[in-house]
Amino acid sequence: MDGRREEGRASAPGAPQPESAGTPWVEAPPGAPRVEYRIEDLAHHSGATVRTIRAYQDRGLLPRPERRGRSNVYGDAHLARLRQIADLLDRGYTLASIKELLEAWDAGRGLGGVLGLVAEVDGPWTDEKADRITRAELEAAFGGTPDAAAVADAVALGVLEPLPDTDDEFLVPSPQELAVAAELHAAGVPLSAISGHLRELRGQVEHIAARFLEFTNEHVFARYLGNRPPSEADAAEAASLIRRLRPLAQKSVDAELARAMRLFATRNLRRHLAAEEPPRQRAELQYVALPASTMDAVQALVGQENVAAFITAAAERELHGRTLDALAASRGDSGIVEQKPPST
Missing domain, CATH: 1.10.20 (Histone, subunit A)
Known part of the structure; x- marks a missing residue:
């Protein structure tokens, strides 16, 4: 039961060769003995835990084993599926996305368009590149004074991400956002106020993003993504539309923000210039x-x-x-x- 033949690693679905991927079920060559696994053996060969395998079964990601007497028997097809799931998880797909992809694959649909659509959505939505910064560089950028509370706040907000095996360096997902915070601090804004403003701004921007997505779903993507999972052609067309529409969201927000900033800045300046001299307080x-x-x-x-x-x-x-x-x-x-x- 513990013995096994040399299995080739099943190719996980990928954008470069989706049409040649075939079916996820790996069959043994004609005449070859069928390999069977207990769940413990399957866990050992796949690298997944027994608990994970059962969880995948419960979520419909992994077919149920064959029942033989009082034992559950798994085969090479289960091992191949577990390796595919691991590959897709490594690429950053969620379990929900993986389930849709594998269902499409099992239905005989090509995955080039689907994977292209997932890659278009999951990929970066900005040309900005992440960077690294040391703790010393961070302190220098913010006045040279260590502030553990401010660093912890930045980590909680995702402005800084700790790197494994080091306490002296951070990943900066958006150097532009960190540079804005440094400029505000240099202008006299307390770090706590900057963090609070970012939290408020993030909530408002997420609301704008959600509304923009609802708008495009209703008027653009509904006709392509109405079926679950989408066809090869519909998924490819939706991915192409995302590439074309993605910059429009940024341009719309930039234009409206510029308009609103000019409106309120002008109004605020006029109010201050026209304000009467405040009454003098009696000192005696x-x-x-x-x-x-x-x-x-x-x-x-x-x-x-x-x-x-x-x-x-x-x-x-x-x-x-x-x-x-x-x-x-x-x-x-x-x-x-x-x-x-x-x-x-």
Whole structure:
């Protein structure tokens, strides 16, 4: 049972030779003895764990074994399928994508178009190349002061990616994004504010991307990807469309961002230039007689050193409260709140 013949590694589906890949089921030559495996043997020869093999069966990625008495028997076809799955995982495909690919293959469809479509979607959507940066270079770019919390935040955001076997170097997926952060920090923006802004910006951009995808799915891709899995011709046409439409998303966002930035920057500048000179604060102090019992109560509450600040804050809060009450009371029948409280 543990013995096995020399198996050739089954060719996983790949874009360069999809049509010659044939069927994933590897049959033994005529007259050759059939090789059978227990699940432990299959795990040993494939490199997968027993638990992984069972999980693949549950997800429909691997056919069920042949039941023989009280034993489950696997063959070379199962070994070939496990090796194909491993190859596709190494290429970055998800298990869901692998299942669709293998279902198409089992149905006798060519995979050139499907793999081309997957590669087009999974591939980089930018011409920017990742780079590396040492911890010393990182500190120099951000003022020369080590900041472990900021580095941890950058790693959590994916701006930096730790490299295996070293604590002194990071992968930078987007050097451009890191350079923007360095420029903002040099202009006086705290690192924590930069991280918070990036989180907010990322959420807004992901919303834009989702809406753009919904738009193109509805008006462009529905006719090509309506069938699961798509035909060879439909998948190839969809991949070609992605190559043509991908730059359009970036151009649309760039144009709208430039328009909005000009609009709001101009509006903001005009507001500042037209602003009246703020009223000057009276610097002198004035003294107010308060009952001794009131002073004693405040001192007991906040301490002698905080009495003046507490009374000032309480008076200002009362003034603000009355202003809000006046604004609420001035609401007319039209439902519009006046901008100034009524004069008293």
